Amino acid sequence: MTPPTEPDTQRIPVRYWIWLFGAAVSLLGDLTMTFAIGWSASQHGGRVAGLILLLAAAPRAALLLVGGAVGDRFGAPRVLLVSCTAMFLVTAALVPASLAVGEPVWLLVVLALVVGVIDAFFLPSSRSMPRLLVPPEQVPRALASFQVTGVVFAVTGTAVGGVLVSWAGLKAAAAFDSLTFGAMIIVLILLRGTIAPPGRMPSGMLRSIAAGIRVAFGRPLTRALLITMTVAAGLLIPLDALLFPLLARSHGWNAATAGLLVASRSLGVGVIAVRILMRGAFPRPGVFAAIGLLVAAAGLLGLSVLEPLPLVFAAGVLSGIGVGTFTGHVLPLLMNSVEREYQSRLQSVVVLCQSLALVVMNPVLGSLADLSGVGITGVCLGISVAAALTGLVVLSRPVLRNATVT
Numbered sequence: 001m002t003p004p005t006e007p008d009t010q011r012i013p014v015r016y017w018i019w020l021f022g023a024a025v026s027l028l029g030d031l032t033m034t035f036a037i038g039w040s041a042s043q044h045g046g047r048v049a050g051l052i053l054l055l056a057a058a059p060r061a062a063l064l065l066v067g068g069a070v071g072d073r074f075g076a077p078r079v080l081l082v083s084c085t086a087m088f089l090v091t092a093a094l095v096p097a098s099l100a101v102g103e104p105v106w107l108l109v110v111l112a113l114v115v116g117v118i119d120a121f122f123l124p125s126s127r128s129m130p131r132l133l134v135p136p137e138q139v140p141r142a143l144a145s146f147q148v149t150g151v152v153f154a155v156t157g158t159a160v161g162g163v164l165v166s167w168a169g170l171k172a173a174a175a176f177d178s179l180t181f182g183a184m185i186i187v188l189i190l191l192r193g194t195i196a197p198p199g200r201m202p203s204g205m206l207r208s209i210a211a212g213i214r215v216a217f218g219r220p221l222t223r224a225l226l227i228t229m230t231v232a233a234g235l236l237i238p239l240d241a242l243l244f245p246l247l248a249r250s251h252g253w254n255a256a257t258a259g260l261l262v263a264s265r266s267l268g269v270g271v272i273a274v275r276i277l278m279r280g281a282f283p284r285p286g287v288f289a290a291i292g293l294l295v296a297a298a299g300l301l302g303l304s305v306l307e308p309l310p311l312v313f314a315a316g317v318l319s320g321i322g323v324g325t326f327t328g329h330v331l332p333l334l335m336n337s338v339e340r341e342y343q344s345r346l347q348s349v350v351v352l353c354q355s356l357a358l359v360v361m362n363p364v365l366g367s368l369a370d371l372s373g374v375g376i377t378g379v380c381l382g383i384s385v386a387a388a389l390t391g392l393v394v395l396s397r398p399v400l401r402n403a404t405v406t
Contacts, residue, residue: 012141289394293322
């Protein structure tokens with residue numbers, strides 16, 4: 001007797017895999033470029049590096065709500081296509097610019113501002129795509145597949161990024177990033193017509209933005225998830241672009257070693273993503289999100305006290321396992337907590353909250369790392385303690401502890 005076929009809801013649509021290919025290639029370029037900007041900025045000291053990263057986050061934060069409303073009104077694929085085209089032109093133009101003038105602070109400032117503006121429209125639409133391409137019950141596995149694919153590129157991409165920066169500086173990373181955005185543009189053109197167009201939004205732009213904010217903060221679970229993700233973003237997102245380069249410089253390591261350290265964290269994220277892809281998320285996602293923060297805290301503790309490179313890389317992997325456990329359970333909860341037509345606006349609120357956290361934390365952490373009494377190791381230790389406390393708070397909140405992906 002032939003066993004019954006797997007129900008359609010268990011099959012992730014082919015169109016998602018097409019999009020995933022383009023998104024992963026684009027991620028490869030983004031990771032290389034992000035590392036290159038952070039490394040170039042770090043040569044001017046922690047305060048300057050923190051300021052440059054702040055200047056990337058500030059225009060993004062100012063325009064995100066508009067970007068989310070535009071994504072829901074005109075369709076995420078269309079907004080993505082325009083954003084990717086803009087990024088292709090910017091990164092392509094950066095090559096001759098850096099060849100002509102080098103990597104002065106003013107060029108990094110202009111680059112940060114321009115990328116921040118484009119990101120305000122790119123990020124809400126990009127982050128809403130999995131929910132638009134797959135049914136709700138497949139969101140955890142779809143996000144896990146993105147993380148798995150992303151880690152394959154990230155482990156090589158950050159390492160390659162370190163090699164590229166060591167070889168030819170910012171211009172090499174910019175040229176590489178422009179190629180990856182070109183690939184994403186081709187993918188988005190191929191996907192035209194495969195996603196249902198957005199429904200007509202009867203209200204104006206301002207009312208659409210207000211409706212998205214009400215949905216994001218008016219529901220207890222969504223609100224609790226947003227607060228938790230904002231705190232975690234302020235603690236964990238600065239690691240790759242700001243703290244790991246500063247940690248590497250404090251130990252006398254080169255850019256390639258710093259890239260491998262970033263890759264070790266990505267590898268830890270991938271371990272958890274593979275588990276979710278193969279077997280699905282754990283049944284108590286809120287509890288495991290909290291456990292993820294505790295594990296990340298343990299990894300950061302290792303980064304603050306360990307000296308030998310193998311042990312530092314192991315601590316980086318452990319911190320990545322914690323981050324992967326946290327994001328792999330929080331993001332599906334968040335996406336499925338609101339309806340499909342609000343996805344871009346929800347993601348704009350998420351990225352806005354994260355950007356505001358970075359506006360505060362990047363300069364604060366950069367300045368603390370420059371203080372002789374604190375230093376980069378003290379900063380990592382402080383983040384470890386704060387992440388552990390956040391995990392304990394999550395466990396104490398019934399709305400998060402008892403949440404399920406539906």
